[in-house]
Amino acid sequence: MVVRLGGYARISLDKDGEELGVERQRVDYRTVAAVRRWTIARDYIDNDVSAFKLDVVREQFEQLLADLESGVIDGVIAYDLDRLVRQPWDLERLIRIYETRPGLVFSTVTNDINLSTDDGLTMARVMVAFANKSSRDTARRVKRKHRELADSGKNGGGFPPFGWKEDRLTVDPVQAALITKAHDDLLAGTRLSTIVREWQAKNVQTSRKTGKPITRVAVKGILINPRLAGFRAVKHQKHIGPDGKPVMGVWEPICTPERLDAVIAALEGVRAQHKTANQSNNHKYLLSGILRCAECGTRMIANMRSSWKEGSKGSRFTYRCPAANDGGCGKVSRAGEPLDRHIINLIHDAEAKLKAPAPDTAEWSGAARLAEVGQEISELISAMNAKRISAATAIAMLEPLEKERDELEYERNRHTVEQVKASAATVDLSEEFERLPIERQRAVIMKHIRAIVVHPAGRGARKFNPDLLDVVWTA
Numbered sequence: 001m002v003v004r005l006g007g008y009a010r011i012s013l014d015k016d017g018e019e020l021g022v023e024r025q026r027v028d029y030r031t032v033a034a035v036r037r038w039t040i041a042r043d044y045i046d047n048d049v050s051a052f053k054l055d056v057v058r059e060q061f062e063q064l065l066a067d068l069e070s071g072v073i074d075g076v077i078a079y080d081l082d083r084l085v086r087q088p089w090d091l092e093r094l095i096r097i098y099e100t101r102p103g104l105v106f107s108t109v110t111n112d113i114n115l116s117t118d119d120g121l122t123m124a125r126v127m128v129a130f131a132n133k134s135s136r137d138t139a140r141r142v143k144r145k146h147r148e149l150a151d152s153g154k155n156g157g158g159f160p161p162f163g164w165k166e167d168r169l170t171v172d173p174v175q176a177a178l179i180t181k182a183h184d185d186l187l188a189g190t191r192l193s194t195i196v197r198e199w200q201a202k203n204v205q206t207s208r209k210t211g212k213p214i215t216r217v218a219v220k221g222i223l224i225n226p227r228l229a230g231f232r233a234v235k236h237q238k239h240i241g242p243d244g245k246p247v248m249g250v251w252e253p254i255c256t257p258e259r260l261d262a263v264i265a266a267l268e269g270v271r272a273q274h275k276t277a278n279q280s281n282n283h284k285y286l287l288s289g290i291l292r293c294a295e296c297g298t299r300m301i302a303n304m305r306s307s308w309k310e311g312s313k314g315s316r317f318t319y320r321c322p323a324a325n326d327g328g329c330g331k332v333s334r335a336g337e338p339l340d341r342h343i344i345n346l347i348h349d350a351e352a353k354l355k356a357p358a359p360d361t362a363e364w365s366g367a368a369r370l371a372e373v374g375q376e377i378s379e380l381i382s383a384m385n386a387k388r389i390s391a392a393t394a395i396a397m398l399e400p401l402e403k404e405r406d407e408l409e410y411e412r413n414r415h416t417v418e419q420v421k422a423s424a425a426t427v428d429l430s431e432e433f434e435r436l437p438i439e440r441q442r443a444v445i446m447k448h449i450r451a452i453v454v455h456p457a458g459r460g461a462r463k464f465n466p467d468l469l470d471v472v473w474t475a
Contacts (some may be wrong), residue, residue: 028109068097078108079108091282098115155168162254163175168251187417189434226238244378292454294456295332317452344433448473456468
């Protein structure tokens with residue numbers, strides 16, 4: 001009778017992702033299986049996965065249990081018991097399956113345990129208990145070590161953070177330039193999704209170098225990393241030291257704290273007011289939401305023409321008033337491309353009249369007070385840690401200060417973002433406009449135009465007529 005076993009291999013940390021550790025385990029348990037004339041039906045590999053951490057799901061371990069319970073395999077072989085389980089409840093789940101399916105095989109390279117006997121079960125439980133204690137002791141030591149490193153502003157473990165070289169101290173000029181440009185674009189109104197597509201097109205990779213396209217989550221994490229402004233971070237948050245102040249790292253920063261806060265505000269929408277339809281960035285066409293139907297006042301939307309063919313002279317898309325069941329009247333439409341060109345020419349003239357005035361670079365008036373509040377908060381936390389005041393007193397005094405700090409930081413971030421947007425909305429349209437992402441193009445237009453009212457063209461009208469447009473300028 002052929003005995004089909006599931007081979008399980010696991011290693012908690014594989015920094016380089018080369019799977020050398022799990023491959024050694026796989027070779028060893030396959031050697032034992034061959035000697036005993038067992039067949040390995042499938043390898044279940046959890047590489048770079050902890051069996052101790054409570055919030056970690058081991059996908060291959062779960063699949064192993066499911067296959068064992070359903071009869072797909074006749075037992076399990078692993079290098080050692082602690083490779084398979086490190087938590088008592090995972091062992092009990094395994095034991096329950098062995099109790100309900102007598103005759104299942106269980107084997108390890110280092111020490112066989114018979115899960116069908118009371119002595120074997122007791123031994124397995126004792127071994128897992130000791131392995132669990134070992135993991136807890138290690139976790140406690142590692143946590144303390146990481147705390148010491150964080151308090152001193154030194155680097156922790158793991159892969160080099162994006163933006164720095166292998167030494168984690170020196171800025172990588174290529175990656176730093178990507179971050180700086182992305183910050184500029186975000187503050188100017190570019191969507192994060194646009195930046196993600198740009199990075200994917202350039203095949204930008206994180207330090208893990210997985211070979212897969214970089215994800216939106218990864219790009220966002222890179223762009224708001226406190227480390228960029230020189231802060232030591234723990235779990236993606238600024239680490240606060242014993243003195244109540246954010247700990248500064250020993251590496252070269254890439255941006256200022258104020259700029260990082262403004263980027264976070266732009267990404268997270270800190271207390272962002274609800275945008276009106278014509279202010280939304282989520283548009284594929286230049287004038288969607290800016291155009292209004294003269295018949296009913298509804299904002300017009302754009303649609304690609306289903307009948308348009310490559311090489312034809314007609315417009316690829318139209319702007320139209322939505323149908324009655326979508327809130328409009330459906331009576332007004334206009335070819336999209338000639339309308340876009342006309343409005344771009346109007347904006348070009350408006351920009352030329354402005355002669356590109358320099359944006360207001362006045363400093364934010366609340367900077368001094370924000371510094372004072374930050375110092376007061378730091379002193380209170382330090383006094384509480386030193387037991388000079390009680391925790392209750394410190395919290396009572398901290399809450400209004402923290403509220404004031406949050407208000408001031410919001411005002412500072414808004415000031416910074418508005419200045420950058422004002423600067424970014426002034427461009428050389430003859431050279432730069434076509435290269436801007438759609439949200440930036442719309443920002444330039446909305447700097448000058450509040451709305452464009454489109455009147456009906458009448459039956460049979462084919463030629464674009466600018467006289468049927470009422471442009472409502474911002475000033």
